[in-house]
Amino acid sequence: HPENGDSSPLRTLCADLHAKIEAFLQEDVKTEILKSVQSQCRHSLSIISEALEKYPLTSLSLSYNGGKDCLLLLLLYLSLLSTHPHLPPSLPAILIPPAHPFPTVDAFIQKTSSHYHLSLSRYTAPSPSGMKAAFASYLAHNPSIQAIFVGTRRTDPHGGELKPFEMTDRGWPSFMRVHPVLEWRYSEVWAFLRWMGVEYCELYERGFTSLGGTNDTVPNPRLSLEGAEGRYWPAWMLEDEGEERAGRIGGG
Ligand code: FMN
The missing domain is CATH 3.40.50.620 (HUPs)
Incomplete structure (x- = not known):
């Protein structure tokens, strides 16, 4: 050792x-x-x-x-x-x-x-x-x-x-x-972080799936909770991985 x-x-x-x-x-x-x-x-x-x-x-x-x-x-x-x-x-x-x-x-x-x-x-x-x-x-x-x-x-x-x-x-x-994590898919990243039980940024608990700045990032509309305006499912619930950046404004 x-x-x-x-x-x-x-x-x-x-x-x-x-x-x-x-x-x-x-x-x-x-x-x-x-x-x-x-x-x-x-x-x-x-x-x-x-x-x-x-x-x-x-x-x-x-x-x-x-x-x-x-x-x-x-x-x-x-x-x-x-x-x-x-x-x-x-x-x-x-x-x-x-x-x-x-x-x-x-x-x-x-x-x-x-x-x-x-x-x-x-x-x-x-x-x-x-x-x-x-x-x-x-x-x-x-x-x-x-x-x-x-x-x-x-x-x-x-x-x-x-x-x-x-x-x-x-x-x-x-x-x-x-670039060691190039090939990871969205769902795999979440499965790993959740298995590890580590803390991650709390914005992900509030429907953000991709983090940019306050001027170009909103919660992912695909995760919006029906009937509860302004509330969202957590990031790891997103099923369509192609929508990871649906909360990013302006293609950033
Ligand atoms: N952009 C390039 O066009 N060429 C590069 O060689 C390059 N090297 C980068 C190296 C590092 C360590 C980082 C963090 C970024 C680099 N970038 C480079 C910029 C990224 O491609 C990207 O534009 C930037 O991280 C913003 O990402 P976003 O649009 O997902 O927020």
């Missing part, structure tokens, strides 16, 4: 998550959805392992915005770190919030970045082109960072053509994007 930091809070957290995810993978699950979640987990873990072989931990960061997909990614990443020999006290992560963030999402990010021991660099309210500037600044201030885990899935607006390991596009600050 790793020689130092055995009882650091981060290592304890990683060990707990590792045990939980291993138990899930070993379980003789009965439903098709949980079987597919098991295979998605194995696939994602293999991509994260590959990243950990290719890059020293000090050169890895995580794009974290408090959403369900990056939460899923974070849990898998932490579980694999349980046997890493040299864990820092906290892990590099970067947040580039939308121009008009939800206070609820902010609060969730605060709470979870502390709970999961993230050292979160936050860049405030960028214009769309400000995202490049934010990454350029992040890399300039953190020159060891070479690769960033991103929770993009295939069905996201920009997810169609991505590979698990993909350098940023021309014209973007240069780093490797690592």
Whole structure:
């Protein structure tokens, strides 16, 4: 077992998550959805392992915005770190919030970045082109960072053509994007998070299925509770996965 930091809070957290995810993978699950979640987990873990072989931990960061997909990614990443020999006290992560963030999402990010021991660099309210500037600044201030885990899935607006390991596009600050959860379907993400019993952002309990900013995100109309105006089913009840972004305004 790793020689130092055995009882650091981060290592304890990683060990707990590792045990939980291993138990899930070993379980003789009965439903098709949980079987597919098991295979998605194995696939994602293999991509994260590959990243950990290719890059020293000090050169890895995580794009974290408090959403369900990056939460899923974070849990898998932490579980694999349980046997890493040299864990820092906290892990590099970067947040580039939308121009008009939800206070609820902010609060969730605060709470979870502390709970999961993230050292979160936050860049405030960028214009769309400000995202490049934010990454350029992040890399300039953190020159060891070479690769960033991103929770993009295939069905996201920009997810169609991505590979698990993909350098940023021309014209973007240069780093490797690592996409371990590309192939997860909407229902699988929820099945996993609910099986794990972890806290997720409460907006998902109120019918939001995709989190943007306050100016471009409303609860998903497909989840509206009949006869109870302004009330919604939780995000995980959405059956038509093609409607995940039905609460996003303006195609964002
Ligand atoms: N967009 C690009 O066009 N090329 C890139 O190389 C690129 N790299 C990104 C790397 C990271 C870590 C993140 C978080 C975003 C990157 N983006 C890049 C922007 C995303 O494709 C997307 O436009 C942005 O995250 C906004 O997503 P949304 O429209 O779903 O809110």
